[in-house]
Amino acid sequence: MAHARRTPERLSAFSDGVFAVLITVLVLELRPPEIPTITALLALWPTWLSYAVSYVFIAIVWANHHHLMRYASEATPRLMWFNFAHLFSVSLLPLSTAWMAVSELAPQPVAFYAAVFFLVNATYVALIWDLVGRAPVSEVPPRERRIMRIRAILTLVVFAFAAVVALRFPVAGLVMCCCCLIVYLKPEAPGAEEAGSVDDRA
DSSP: OOOOOOOSHHHHHHHHHHHHHHHHHHHHTOOOOSSOSHHHHHTTHHHHHHHHHHHHHHHHHHHHHHHHGGGOSSOOHHHHHHHHHHHHHHHTHHHHHHHHHHTTSOHHHHHHHHHHHHHHHHHHHHHHHHHHHHSOTTTSOHHHHHHHHHHHHHHHHHHHHHHHHHTTOHHHHHHHHHHHHHTTSSSSOTTHHHHHHHHHHO
């Protein structure tokens, strides 16, 4: 007897739950200053900066993951393991955020933080390769596929470079990571609409 097709809804719901837990863990890591003054609060700027960047990072990762899962028609074993690898990499964010905040943006913690960004993006590339690669041309035109892959690979290179730069210039490494996040604010690949219209006219 053939097995029933495994729909991806449970996989998506589980992933959403993991993202929600990670945001909660980030919030729980925040601690108020012992001295009840604004000056003491402002002195914790590395913690607030780390939290803000990580919160936005998780939000962007979730939005892009949600967008990518639209192309999933079946929860294949390969997709499930790629997805678990992606979630594992994202789950390292609270640890790297806390270490970077406590160290007040010291070189090695920021480099580790950038390395986590690299790992998250690398596993995202694997999801693109699996989901977009198997999607029919009617859903993802060839030009859009190329744009998505080029964006993912270029940001992967920048994240790797940011981890190296952070060992000498931690703030610069963190800024490089933030710049990469900007290109993912919109989950759709840059120029996807134009690509789709060109392919339709062709």
